[in-house]
Amino acid sequence: MTTFALVGAGPGLGLATARRFGAAGHTVALIARDAGKLDGLTADLARDGIQARGYPADVLDIESLTAALYAAAADLGPVEILQYSPVPQAHFMKPVLDTGADDLDAPLAFSVKGPAAAVNVVLPGMRELGRGTLLFVNGSSAVRPNPKVAGTSIAFAAESAYARMLHDTLGPENIHAAQLIIPGAIRPDGGPSSPDVLAERLYDMHTTRDGFCHYAEPLPD
Template sequence: MTTLAIIGAGKGLGAAVARRFGAEGFSVALISRHQGRLDALAAELGGDGITARGFTADVRDPASIAAALEQATEQLGPIQVMQYSPLPQKDFMRPVLETMPADLVGPVEFSIYGPVAAVHKVLPGMRFLPDGGGTILFVNGGSAVTPGAKVTGTSIAFAGLTAYAQLLHDELADEGIHVGQLIIPGGIEPESSDKSPEALAELLWQQHVTRGEFRTTAPEKGSPA
């Protein structure tokens, strides 16, 4: 059995993605900073028949991400799919003229150092999967492609992440490893038919199975459910 690792797992999109992939037979490694919340979500998923466990890590600490992914592999099996989707902190989103060098440290650690550490931990195992088909998925807000003057930290850091992810996509395609990005402009809309956590989870599942273009973009405004 192979594993889906969700870095930044929570009760919204993370839970929906866990259920979508879990329905296909994946075990799920839930990774975030709060063990109690992870354990509660793992128990909830277990009630749905999905094998899930929580592992704590801080995405701004590359060593902790590597350790969590190693534990997940040891306890749940090889990681076939990794999703990087933690929510950025509010203090990353300062107006451009108020943003100082120190204000960019957190966003860069969060959106560049963290993803690079995670990719380097899972990539060797993906290369040795018996059936191939490893997938790395990045989930970002609209500022990853359209910078916003009021969210400078995320705009700059997401741009760096986007460049890194695009380079990975191009470099790994010949090895059968797919790298994709899902852009969610304006955020998740739980009551929408096409921007709800479940609808977005389906987009991520389709990125994994169709292995097509690098980027998928959710609608700007969701349709009523």
Template sequence: MTTIAVVGAGAGLGQATARRFGHEGFSVALVSRAQENVDRLAGELTREGITARGYAADVRDRATLADVLGRAAADLGPVEVLQYSPVPRQEFLRSVLDTTVDELAAATEFSILGVATAVAQVLPGMRERGRGTVLLVNGSSAVTPNGKVAGTSTAFAGESAYGAMLHDALAPEGVHVAQLVIPGAIGGGDPLYAPDALADRLWTIHRGRGVYRTTVGEVIV
């Protein structure tokens, strides 16, 4: 059995994606800072007949993040799909004039170095098998700078560029790197932004293996 690893798993989109892929036959590794959180989510999936397990890691702790992804592959099967979607922290959401150098550095660790660490852990296996998917989930500031959320906007732009370069480099090897941009509030009442709808979108992106960037509200090509 192959595995989807959801980095930044929570009760909304992370759990919905885990459930969607789990019902398609994937085992599920749920990663977040709190072991209690991912144990609870894994328990819910297990009761639905999905093989799931939780792992605690802060995405800014690169050694621990790499370790838990390695343990997940050993416990559950090789990671064929990696979703990176941790929720940005409040200190990354300040205006550009109020954002400090340290906060920019932390946002970079969170959204760029965290992604790079996770990819470095799972990519060798994907390349060896000749298949795999990396799913990056971002808000609209990844493509349109927003001075009201300067840390996230700056770091998301870097994550977006890194993902685009990986997409171009890895597509010939059968590894698909894709970004889903969500320009609205998840679970805010619009059915397009319901967690289950977004999870379906991510499944379609994984299966379709098309363009790098998809924005909710646009048609997948």
């Protein structure tokens, strides 16, 4: 049995994707800062017959993030699918002219150092399996810079570049890296940006392995 590891577990998209990959037979490792929230999510999944465990960690604390992923693989089985989708923090959202050099430290750690650390933990296990999937979830500022949210625009663009290099480099090893862009808010209305629909989309990206960048909905004009 292999593991679906979710960095940025929460009650919306995170729970929906955990449920979808768990229903497909994967054990589920949930990683987020709030241990109490993780307990609630694992209980929800257990009611659906899905084996899941929570691992408290902060993506801005590389040591805690890597320790969580190592523990998950040891407890649940090798990580075949990694989803990196934590929600950016509010203070990343300053306008560009209010953003100084120091203001970029946390967004870049969140969106570049965190993914790089996570990938480097799970990659050896994927290579042993002979397969793997790396899923990155971002907002529209990853592909269309928004001067109102400079921190995420810069950091998401860097994350996109990193993920694209992984896609190009690891494809020959049967390790697929892909990005899902969600242009607006996640909405619990059954539409294309609702949690269940997005979870199905991410599962399809894992199974079909078709291309790098995918859009939940077209970017607005």
